[in-house]
Amino acid sequence: MSRRLGILLAAAALLGLPAVTTDPYWLHVLIMSALNVSLALSLRVLWNVGVLSCGHAALMGVGAYASALLATRAGTNPWFGIPVGAAAAMAVAVGLGYLSLRLRGIYFVLVTFAFNEVFFLVMNRWRDVTGGPSGIIGIPRLPGLPPGRVPYYYLGLALLGLTIFVLRRLERSHVGRIWFAIRDADLRAQCVGINTVFYRVLAFVTSAVFAGAWGAFYAHYQRVVAPTDFTIWQSVYVQLYMIVGGAAVFVGPILGGAALTIVTELIRATGPLVSVIYGLLLMSVMLFLPGGLVSLRAGLASVRWRPSSKPTA
Amino acid sequence: MALYLQIAVNGVVISCLYVLVALGLNLILGIMHIVNFAQGTMYMLAALTLFVLNVVVGLNYFVAGLLSVMVIAVLGLVMERLFFRRLRGQFLPSLVMSLGLVLVIEGIAWMNFGIVAQAIPPVFPGVVRFLGASVSRERLVIIAAGLILIAGLFLFIRSTRAGKAIRAVEQDPEGAVLQGIDLDDVTRLVFMVSFTLTALAAVLVAPTLALDPSIGETPLLKGLVIIVLGGMGSVTGTLLGGFIIGFTESIVGTFYDPVVASLVSALFLMAVLIFKPSGLLPYRM
Amino acid sequence: MAALLQTDGLSRNFGGLAAVADLGLAVQRGELLGLIGPNGAGKTTVFNLISGVIPPSRGRVVFKGAEITGRPAFAIVRLGLARTFQIPTLFSSSSTLDNVVLGAYPHRRRRPIDVLLARRAPVDDAVARQRALELLRFLHLGGVQDEQVRNLPHGDQKKVELAVALASRPELLLLDEPFAGLSADEIEDMAEHIQRLRREGMTFVLVEHNMRALMRLADRVCVLNFGQKIAEGKPREIAENPEVIRAYLGTKRHAAGG
Numbered sequence: 008m009s010r011r012l013g014i015l016l017a018a019a020a021l022l023g024l025p026a027v028t029t030d031p032y033w034l035h036v037l038i039m040s041a042l043n044v045s046l047a048l049s050l051r052v053l054w055n056v057g058v059l060s061c062g063h064a065a066l067m068g069v070g071a072y073a074s075a076l077l078a079t080r081a082g083t084n085p086w087f088g089i090p091v092g093a094a095a096a097m098a099v100a101v102g103l104g105y106l107s108l109r110l111r112g113i114y115f116v117l118v119t120f121a122f123n124e125v126f127f128l129v130m131n132r133w134r135d136v137t138g139g140p141s142g143i144i145g146i147p148r149l150p151g152l153p154p155g156r157v158p159y160y161y162l163g164l165a166l167l168g169l170t171i172f173v174l175r176r177l178e179r180s181h182v183g184r185i186w187f188a189i190r191d192a193d194l195r196a197q198c199v200g201i202n203t204v205f206y207r208v209l210a211f212v213t214s215a216v217f218a219g220a221w222g223a224f225y226a227h228y229q230r231v232v233a234p235t236d237f238t239i240w241q242s243v244y245v246q247l248y249m250i251v252g253g254a255a256v257f258v259g260p261i262l263g264g265a266a267l268t269i270v271t272e273l274i275r276a277t278g279p280l281v282s283v284i285y286g287l288l289l290m291s292v293m294l295f296l297p298g299g300l301v302s303l304r305a306g307l308a309s310v311r312w313r314p315s316s317k318p319t320a
Numbered sequence: 321m322a323l324y325l326q327i328a329v330n331g332v333v334i335s336c337l338y339v340l341v342a343l344g345l346n347l348i349l350g351i352m353h354i355v356n357f358a359q360g361t362m363y364m365l366a367a368l369t370l371f372v373l374n375v376v377v378g379l380n381y382f383v384a385g386l387l388s389v390m391v392i393a394v395l396g397l398v399m400e401r402l403f404f405r406r407l408r409g410q411f412l413p414s415l416v417m418s419l420g421l422v423l424v425i426e427g428i429a430w431m432n433f434g435i436v437a438q439a440i441p442p443v444f445p446g447v448v449r450f451l452g453a454s455v456s457r458e459r460l461v462i463i464a465a466g467l468i469l470i471a472g473l474f475l476f477i478r479s480t481r482a483g484k485a486i487r488a489v490e491q492d493p494e495g496a497v498l499q500g501i502d503l504d505d506v507t508r509l510v511f512m513v514s515f516t517l518t519a520l521a522a523v524l525v526a527p528t529l530a531l532d533p534s535i536g537e538t539p540l541l542k543g544l545v546i547i548v549l550g551g552m553g554s555v556t557g558t559l560l561g562g563f564i565i566g567f568t569e570s571i572v573g574t575f576y577d578p579v580v581a582s583l584v585s586a587l588f589l590m591a592v593l594i595f596k597p598s599g600l601l602p603y604r605m
Numbered sequence: 606m607a608a609l610l611q612t613d614g615l616s617r618n619f620g621g622l623a624a625v626a627d628l629g630l631a632v633q634r635g636e637l638l639g640l641i642g643p644n645g646a647g648k649t650t651v652f653n654l655i656s657g658v659i660p661p662s663r664g665r666v667v668f669k670g671a672e673i674t675g676r677p678a679f680a681i682v683r684l685g686l687a688r689t690f691q692i693p694t695l696f697s698s699s700s701t702l703d704n705v706v707l708g709a710y711p712h713r714r715r716r717p718i719d720v721l722l723a724r725r726a727p728v729d730d731a732v733a734r735q736r737a738l739e740l741l742r743f744l745h746l747g748g749v750q751d752e753q754v755r756n757l758p759h760g761d762q763k764k765v766e767l768a769v770a771l772a773s774r775p776e777l778l779l780l781d782e783p784f785a786g787l788s789a790d791e792i793e794d795m796a797e798h799i800q801r802l803r804r805e806g807m808t809f810v811l812v813e814h815n816m817r818a819l820m821r822l823a824d825r826v827c828v829l830n831f832g833q834k835i836a837e838g839k840p841r842e843i844a845e846n847p848e849v850i851r852a853y854l855g856t857k858r859h860a861a862g863g
Contacts (some may be wrong), residue, residue: 107594191696198679280431286424287420294407296749
């Protein structure tokens with residue numbers, strides 16, 4: 008009961024915030040928090056089937072570039088960009104997933120690592136199409152939105168709410184239970200009739216849909232996209248939000264994404280310093296607190312690192 | 321003709337360097353069953369240490385080089401003890417942790433050295449005329465040293481007691497322990513050798529490069545491609561894969577540019593992982 | 606009468622080694638076939654080949670008249686062929702009941718559209734849980750349905766392993782060392798469950814090292830050594846077969862009783 012109340016209060020506070028302050032800087036920080044939380048939550052979908060991706064930023068980039076290109080080159084309405092971005096990322100995930108999710112976990116990690124590298128190099132090199140290292144500029148705002156940052160803030164909140172709602176539902180559904188079963192014992196799952204490759208691809212595709220949609224949102228919010236927004240290190244940051252927050256529970260990525268984004272801003276850290284802090288956090292969690300920040304609460308101390316690192320069948 | 325010679329020389333140079341890094345990755349993979357994503361960062365640190373000792377402190381190249389390699393080797397021992405030992409065999413946690421290491425070390429490097437590319441003065445200036453082309457002495461030295469090191473490692477693994485102990489642990493850890501081999505000793509040795517090889521590669525090539533904290537990322541990627549292509553765990557495979565990748569990169573790099581060469585390598589990695597993950601010379605993982 | 610399960614020239618190589626060589630088996634509906642042999646004889650590999658976990662290098666597997674060679678494991682289970690694992694392989698983060706409910710997956714499959722919309726059908730779930738509970742009670746596991754499986758003692762875990770396989774309502778059940786690690790009482794208990802299932806018409810193939818238990822249950826026994834069948838027949842004949850005895854004496858002795 009108190010949990011419900013807490014969530015309602017938090018939601019009310021977030022909704023009412025612009026009435027208290029319209030400082031664009033903090034609105035920006037919160038929008039970025041929503042983005043990072045959503046990326047971490049969507050990465051966790053893959054984690055729930057026992058798979059780690061090092062290419063989540065690239066999937067976001069697929070969505071961002073797809074939407075940006077359509078809007079700037081073909082003049083499409085940016086609102087279409089969001090579902091298109093999601094669809095583009097989804098298509099990539101289907102192809103890549105079916106090819107590489109038959110294999111053991113270690114291979115998939117390397118494939119996503121290589122994919123992220125390929126994505127970055129291609130976006131960087133293909134000047135004519137992607138604008139090269141400087142990327143795509145002058146991406147239009149979402150039409151119909153009032154000027155300023157506040158509308159984007161509310162849109163971001165709405166998208167965040169949708170992300171949380173869908174992913175939570177999914178996790179508790181029939182599909183979610185199958186995902187956990189596959190993570191626990193892939194071979195056993197196969198031998199009770201579950202097509203584990205299909206479900207793993209489904210998880211990958213689900214994570215990609217959200218990454219791509221948020222990528223498109225990012226494109227029309229920042230109005231500039233460049234290859235350096237979607238490097239392997241950005242993917243590692245998403246892993247960071249998920250793991251440091253606590254990958255084993257749903258609220259972990261929410262905590263990790265929000266806390267890390269906000270705290271980094273509070274201490275005015277930039278560039279390399281962020282890298283150092285994040286790296287130290289990641290290492291500390293791996294070595295000392297595998298359950299992440301959420302496991303600091305008493306009662307969750309027994310939360311273990313998920314999944315088991317034994318290879319799947 | 322001159323062009324082909326250049327490509328060939330480049331190919332051998334690149335191959336030697338990448339093979340040294342890949343061997344480092346492979347050794348750790350074979351013993352700990354983990355992929356050390358921080359291997360490239362060690363490469364970068366070795367080059368940076370060389371810069372500091374050679375240019376800032378003023379030591380002679382050879383002394384500075386030797387010291388740099390020793391520093392990195394010791395660093396290997398420290399890292400094994402502090403970080404990797406706990407996560408032996410746990411592939412995902414150690415991968416994530418090594419990524420964390422990269423973030424920390426590269427971050428610190430960026431904070432202190434910035435984007436201005438530093439350079440170490442060349443050690444073997446001048447060129448050698450050969451078959452109508454000029455090849456820089458520096459590169460010839462790299463080739464000679466690189467080949468000697470690779471051969472040395474081969475001999476070490478095959479003929480020495482330590483090398484055989486390493487192979488025993490790779491193939492059958494429990495059996496090796498029953499034979500009286502100390503797992504911790506072998507692990508320490510492997511980390512030291514692995515980091516030493518990587519550091520040597522960096523020290524050899526540093527005078528020809530513009531140095532900045534991101535120079536380790538390419539060797540890491542190439543190293544990964546090579547060990548996957550050659551078959552994870554197989555030393556011969558690493559050699560074979562290394563030369564294939566090295567020559568491919570030399571050819572593509574000459575006719576296009578290094579970025580395209582990296583792209584080809586990354587695509588290659590994906591293709592091998594997807595279609596023949598066991599690589600050219602499969603070996604038990 | 607056509608056999609329920611038939612293999613023809615079934616072979617599997619690993620590297621240069623033949624783990625299973627040219628195996629021909631026929632399992633009649635309703636019988637219990639024992640599969641024995643010294644350690645390393647290839648018995649678990651045979652199970653892996655039949656259940657689709659690994660594809661054969663050569664040969665055919667025919668189940669209920671249809672060829673299932675090389676088909677993936679999940680497809681074979683849906684046809685009515687289930688198996689257990691030597692070491693209990695359960696869904697460690699789920700309760701006992703949830704494990705068995707998951708075992709019933711072939712009968713609870715959704716159409717893709719339901720999956721994509723993540724619909725949960727509450728009625729279906731209640732029925733599935735009820736059936737799972739009955740299955741647990743049948744195996745005398747009625748009290749532990751809410752326990753995490755990883756907290757259960759080994760003997761109970763083996764029974765849950767059996768329950769999970771039974772939940773898919775198979776026609777043919779491959780049991781891989783169901784008595785391994787069990788106490789004498791637990792073995793009696795397990796043997797009795799198998800007998801009850803047999804009376805209800807289920808067909809079994811049993812791999813077991815516990816000779817006494819196996820010989821009591823089996824209608825026929827097939828003996829493997831180095832991946833090849835060296836003998837086949839009634840339990841009494843096999844026990845007295847000199848070749849079989851030689852095969853076992855060549856490796857460590859397995860005393861009756863496991």
